[in-house]
């Protein structure tokens with residue numbers, strides 16, 4: 302009897318140890334987020350350019366115009382084609398007809414299911430605090446940027462509030478800040494040379510930054526005035542940059558455009574600490590578009606859930622952020638291989654950091670390459686254009702045309718042609 306209970310205790314201990322081991326593996330090991338077994342599916346293989354194109358002297362390399370002036374995220378299409386069965390949405394004609402989505406007054410156009418999926422994804426990735434925050438959905442983060450400016454600016458003020466960002470800044474900000482000449486806010490240029498003699502200003506911090514990919518903090522030192530920071534975190538996702546801590550700022554903007562590649566869905570969200578600011582942002586969206594497309598929110602919900610599930614469950618599809626991280630890593634390696642042998646171009650150097658989400662230590666691999674033309678070439682954009690590579694010149698970002706921004710998230714064929722062409726140019 303004693304022997305039998307000793308054996309029983311023994312088995313119990315082994316079973317306990319195994320369970321603790323499993324728990325440890327699940328909660329402390331990045332492999333939970335990147336389950337290994339699912340990663341070798343052939344249809345998800347990473348294109349390295351060598352299969353269909355080579356660094357050769359083939360003459361038709363120069364035939365096609367390469368449109369790399371936009372950050373159109375078509376690189377992710379293949380992944381979503383491969384998981385079409387899980388991400389196809391059918392909406393009956395009778396659904397989503399009402400203007401209203403949510404019975405909570407404040408949130409009347411926010412689809413509650415979309416909100417849940419956004420919070421689920423942020424909690425999984427650990428890139429933003431969502432507890433005790435207000436979530437505002439918008440038609441892309443572009444609309445939410447305008448809504449944030451409207452919410453911060455005071456209608457009673459006699460002069461428009463200055464909006465600044467450190468150069469090189471995202472080329473969309475100046476146009477958006479000045480577009481309707483509202484009298485509420487105006488673009489005031491490069492934050493690094495801004496002398497704030499106004500009573501109030503807004504600094505936009507894009508981190509990682511578009512166009513150059515660096516992680517950023519506010520640069521203006523407030524004197525005797527009130528400042529409000531708007532953090533544009535469109536690229537704070539683990540395929541582009543190590544996630545070092547959950548972002549915890551007053552106003553944070555995100556978008557599916559760069560997170561999953563669904564730019565056409567036109568859905569963004571703001572995570573806001575202050576209720577008054579959030580409700581003024583809601584007011585802006587109400588007045589400008591009477592809410593946000595329900596179909597788009599439902600589609601975004603499905604896509605965000607598919608991303609979260611791809612990490613939480615082992616399935617035939619690889620975890621989305623692991624796959625997209627590898628895609629970006631492969632592209633950046635190939636681009637750097639070409640540029641390092643070039644006397645004409647230079648790329649920024651980034652410091653590697655450990656990503657708390659994936660466990661990988663890596664240097665940023667941004668959605669854009671911020672190219673500097675060396676030597677005599679003063680207009681890098683014009684130089685590349687003469688080789689049928691369309692990029693966006695430095696002057697759009699508040700710096701010299703020695704720099705130009707080149708999209709890194711286009712389709713494989715376009716990227717491979719780019720690499721081939723840069724190699725030919727030298």
Ligand code: PMP
Nearest residue numbers: 441442443471511535556558569
């Ligand atoms: N912010 C940044 C930094 C961006 O690069 C972009 C897209 N180019 C946006 C905002 C706009 O995103 P959306 O498509 O959600 O309007």
